[in-house]
Amino acid sequence: MVKNSRLRPLSSIGIAVTTLLISGGLAVQPAAAADLADLIPSTPQALQSTPETATDQFIVGLRDNAAQAAAVKAENAADQAATKLGVSAESSRLNATGGHVIKLDEALTPSEAKLFVETLRADPAVAYAEPDAIMHPTAHSKDYGYTEQWNLWDNFSGVRTPAAWNYNHGEGVVVAIVDTGITSHPELDANVLPGYDMISSAADARDGDGRDPNPADQGDWVPAGECEDQSPAENSSWHGTHVAGIVAAVGNNSIGISGVAPKSKILPVRALGVCGGYSSDIADSIIWAAGGVVTDLPINPNPAKVINISLGGVATCSATYQNAINFAYNAGAAVVVSAGNSNRPASDISPGNCQNVITVAASTKSGARAEYSNYGSAIDVTAPGGDMTTDVTGGILSTLNYGTTTPDEPAFAFMQGTSMASPHVAGIAALLFSAEGNTLTPQLLEQQLKESARPLPAGCPAGCGAGLVDATTALKKFGGAAPLPAPHQKLTDFNGDGTSDVVARDSSGVLWLYKGSGYGNWRGRTQMGVGWNVMTAVEAPGDFNGDGYADVIARDGNGVLWLYPGNGWGGVLGRTQIGAGWNVMTSIKSTGDFNGDATADVIARDGNGVLWLYPGNGTGGWLQPRQIGTGWNVMTAIDGVGDFNGDGKADVIARNGAGALLLYPGNGAGGWLASAQIGAGWNMFNAIEAPGDFDGDGKVDVLGRTSGGELILYAGNGYSWWLYSEQVGSGWNTMNAFL
Numbered sequence: 001m002v003k004n005s006r007l008r009p010l011s012s013i014g015i016a017v018t019t020l021l022i023s024g025g026l027a028v029q030p031a032a033a034a035d036l037a038d039l040i041p042s043t044p045q046a047l048q049s050t051p052e053t054a055t056d057q058f059i060v061g062l063r064d065n066a067a068q069a070a071a072v073k074a075e076n077a078a079d080q081a082a083t084k085l086g087v088s089a090e091s092s093r094l095n096a097t098g099g100h101v102i103k104l105d106e107a108l109t110p111s112e113a114k115l116f117v118e119t120l121r122a123d124p125a126v127a128y129a130e131p132d133a134i135m136h137p138t139a140h141s142k143d144y145g146y147t148e149q150w151n152l153w154d155n156f157s158g159v160r161t162p163a164a165w166n167y168n169h170g171e172g173v174v175v176a177i178v179d180t181g182i183t184s185h186p187e188l189d190a191n192v193l194p195g196y197d198m199i200s201s202a203a204d205a206r207d208g209d210g211r212d213p214n215p216a217d218q219g220d221w222v223p224a225g226e227c228e229d230q231s232p233a234e235n236s237s238w239h240g241t242h243v244a245g246i247v248a249a250v251g252n253n254s255i256g257i258s259g260v261a262p263k264s265k266i267l268p269v270r271a272l273g274v275c276g277g278y279s280s281d282i283a284d285s286i287i288w289a290a291g292g293v294v295t296d297l298p299i300n301p302n303p304a305k306v307i308n309i310s311l312g313g314v315a316t317c318s319a320t321y322q323n324a325i326n327f328a329y330n331a332g333a334a335v336v337v338s339a340g341n342s343n344r345p346a347s348d349i350s351p352g353n354c355q356n357v358i359t360v361a362a363s364t365k366s367g368a369r370a371e372y373s374n375y376g377s378a379i380d381v382t383a384p385g386g387d388m389t390t391d392v393t394g395g396i397l398s399t400l401n402y403g404t405t406t407p408d409e410p411a412f413a414f415m416q417g418t419s420m421a422s423p424h425v426a427g428i429a430a431l432l433f434s435a436e437g438n439t440l441t442p443q444l445l446e447q448q449l450k451e452s453a454r455p456l457p458a459g460c461p462a463g464c465g466a467g468l469v470d471a472t473t474a475l476k477k478f479g480g481a482a483p484l485p486a487p488h489q490k491l492t493d494f495n496g497d498g499t500s501d502v503v504a505r506d507s508s509g510v511l512w513l514y515k516g517s518g519y520g521n522w523r524g525r526t527q528m529g530v531g532w533n534v535m536t537a538v539e540a541p542g543d544f545n546g547d548g549y550a551d552v553i554a555r556d557g558n559g560v561l562w563l564y565p566g567n568g569w570g571g572v573l574g575r576t577q578i579g580a581g582w583n584v585m586t587s588i589k590s591t592g593d594f595n596g597d598a599t600a601d602v603i604a605r606d607g608n609g610v611l612w613l614y615p616g617n618g619t620g621g622w623l624q625p626r627q628i629g630t631g632w633n634v635m636t637a638i639d640g641v642g643d644f645n646g647d648g649k650a651d652v653i654a655r656n657g658a659g660a661l662l663l664y665p666g667n668g669a670g671g672w673l674a675s676a677q678i679g680a681g682w683n684m685f686n687a688i689e690a691p692g693d694f695d696g697d698g699k700v701d702v703l704g705r706t707s708g709g710e711l712i713l714y715a716g717n718g719y720s721w722w723l724y725s726e727q728v729g730s731g732w733n734t735m736n737a738f739l
Contacts, residue, residue: 162548170261260427
């Protein structure tokens, strides 16, 4: 069972689990060391609708563009309107969208704010007037934590990133995180660019000044009653750090987790502080992140291609927001926004109800819309946001901090919310921008995300846009040419270290992973499973379900064929049935991509010697099988070797009764070229297997096992023949299957 712990060395960062007090704001506290089961709330907490909050700031746009005259007019108009409500205007400053931010000496209730705005709008000098609404985070609350990241790898309810990573990891793309700022974390630091603190109020920022070039999260903890009457005390959320990790946590570094786009860069823009953040600061953040001019600030040297906004409030889309979003949109930056957690139409929540944004709803591990997620016609797409009602690990695991007020040691935690859904989409956007470059516009990006989305497995009658985003489908459709296949085509890297491995079953039914070193030998073995002696055939088809990891298929005594998806770390996940009636087959073998459609296939020989091609559909199932040969009952061994002759097509080898080894070169379309003999005397072997590139030279190799248990490596030369042969193991006669 996973436990969380205080940090010792960075190499052993613990997983914190959040327990949440959910209201209009947010409370998230990393728990002390305990079993996950102990941290599940005994009573599921109801999600509260986002409230319409009071505000002491308003944004006024004037018809006169002369700056000095406009400033005077704005202040005069505000003074007159404020007088009617018994308050006064304290200060005025210009927002990057051209509006004047007017601060009052006290906050107005929503009804008072409405009256104040109506009075301002009645002034003929005023073009528009709107509350400077306070926004809140929309969250509730080869890396060892990767196995908990169902949201990335799960083919049922995740966004399916692993196969998309065959195309790229988000290289060269900047993703701005407009949020609470960021804390130092070993999973983030290498990907973080210099950002900015856009909070104009020194009190809200807690750093002693207003805007400055330090986007570090100072903590948004508050005592009871601080934000609103009777509002609860809240610990610091470290919301921006969690969101940033979902986008771009450094992958394959053996620390903790991976982001959706683990080689993209994070631009932290701090706009949320104590009790949330003003829309005027958020709008300025959008413009600055996209490379625009904000008064008294330096130009952002690293303009973002994607801007993630995991926040919102009950409001119509203001002119201030729309102007800022339009600037980013026209600058080529896609704005991705969380839909909100009020279980109401997303059209009620700003800025998700603005034009030119990609609004994201949240789904759960069960493939349903999260019960808290907003819904309806304003939703563009959906992504995992999690649900920790009954199981903490149903949330989204990402980076966090152990501090309850100010920053402490780095940590990991599960959280839930549309705040978590939005950065999944931002990450996939980074993958697409990395693949397509400047030819990809925000408008085209939205279209591609929708076209590649799939229906929510559990449905969404309330409206979840185009469906669940799918990174693999998006990259396959729009990421350019398919990535070059591995030299061996038959993917046998079971533990994700880039080298070919061998899986073997012993006589007691234990399945073992023999980790290849990449130099023709082993780096030890680990147990993958037990009870496999019930299987009459076991084979490695490569990546059969499209998640980027090597899988295992097995046939049981009843002829049922099972898929055991690999987890990328040397193990397998829960099995699914992919066929029945397979006991008529006398041989089942993998071929790699035999028909040229970039998906893993299987060949099988029936009792009459007919050879069949079962084309994989790339998602763990089959297309229509077809006959590709007859008379194969003369063969005493058959194996798919991948590209053995170096022509880029998957091939098959077979041994006949005389011990001759024959190469059947594939034509890349599910058929054969002329066969050729590549060996004699191979009847000395009682098992023949192609492990891929076992010696690390980029060429396909073959292993043969003698009756005495010696394992012999035949190193392929890449041109239909051998470089050398040598013994690489002994005692293998204890194994009754190896693949």
